Amino acid sequence: MTPDRSLCALVAYDGTEFSGFQVQANARTVQGALEAGLERLTGHFCRIHGSGRTDTGVHAHGQVIGFTLPWKHSLDALCQGWNRYLPEAIVVRQVVEAPAGFHPRFSATARTYRYTVYHPVAGALENVRRFPLFERFALVEKSSLDVGAMNQAAALLVGEHDFATFGQPAQGESTQRRIEELYWSAETGSLVRLDSPQLQRLVLTTTANGFLRRMVRNLTGTLLEVGRGTWQLADVSAALAAMDRSRSAPPVLPNGLVLERVDYSEYPHLFL
């Protein structure tokens, strides 16, 4: 009899073809694919717990999952074998022993997301409909954005606030969250030189102790309204203060969103 082991794993996925992370009847989900792959490898069904859900079409570079499994070989062999039974779009990056008391969701102390936008550095994109090379992992904005104003607005949202305007809590949860980081950075590189119209890649990075459902996409949509000049800084402050879901700007599409990493301050070196 092989004893059960408490394990956790670092997982990356291209969420384009999945109905989100969490398992659902009659839908292709990341959790469902991970559980099915593990069952094919080991012959045991085993429930997987994630650090949090990601919505339909949202990607992850560093999702963390936990599970309990009877396994007598090395964890590297588990990782390699599991990957053989996963679709191309999902990869288990590493499997390690879970420390005592570890839970992928409840032990998490910070989560970091990135949202990628391409915009023309000057002028507007005319006669350009879709961007098959960019749209899988980014939003393409048709007009030039004021990145400075977007970062001024972002600074208003950093800190501990009630984010009821920008997202939905799980049942019974508060809408209070603490945003540690929220800023846009413009990538430099040859794209800018080559493209006509010249496109620049902007990345929003945000870290918080947790995010409400849809919160990153709503915050991104709100900051884009500032970048377009449709919203002023005072509109952002007023929306935050209103604590009213109807006051958020519309959420952006999921394509550009990546769950970059999950931090566990009690277990700082969980994955190498």
Added chain:
Amino acid sequence: MTPDRSLCALVAYDGTEFSGFQVQANARTVQGALEAGLERLTGHFCRIHGSGRTDTGVHAHGQVIGFTLPWKHSLDALCQGWNRYLPEAIVVRQVVEAPAGFHPRFSATARTYRYTVYHPVAGALENVRRFPLFERFALVEKSSLDVGAMNQAAALLVGEHDFATFGQPAQGESTQRRIEELYWSAETGSLVRLDSPQLQRLVLTTTANGFLRRMVRNLTGTLLEVGRGTWQLADVSAALAAMDRSRSAPPVLPNGLVLERVDYSEYPHLFL
């Protein structure tokens, strides 16, 4: 009777799911999808000519095509209607009248390709197998690359040379080409701060009057050997001088390659 019009168009595609640009029996190709879409829209089959082939899995942001079609409505309506009959992975960006004497391939005076590589800025990627968020449009190198050495090697290849080592000519063509630009640029941005191991995006940009078959992928593979320290600068010079296909480093995978633009010096403002 609607008169025939000589037209050209700017086309972008995600080449992942296609067996290259050029039409083939029993294979899904970009040209085939464009011709089928146009036939569905207009009721006429019409042969499309590209500025050049792209291989299986290679992408394009600015491929140029030409064709002759009876069409009495606006070219914007043609573009919109055509896109309705194309797969998501292909988009016609703009359709314009072809100038007198224009041919998408023979009038082209320069072609620009980009190849994207991610590498760890220090150390090596251990315990990381695949990168579903990066590998569709890039190569992920497991060890850190010496970008300075790669650019020194690239400089040796710029100019007019016989590139017989690095690619195959079309039948009857010479292997002489003139490379105007060939350089790596490192993108800066938040990826470097966030990722563990820290990944940096490198982009090779190259412009030439034309490229032999596989030439960009062979040159990229050769420069990567220099970045890894496996090849020295003198090995690159010797390989070029040898004019012998067996002396190239292996070609890189097609995933990271994008046909960025095609230039027509006689028609500098073909597309806006």
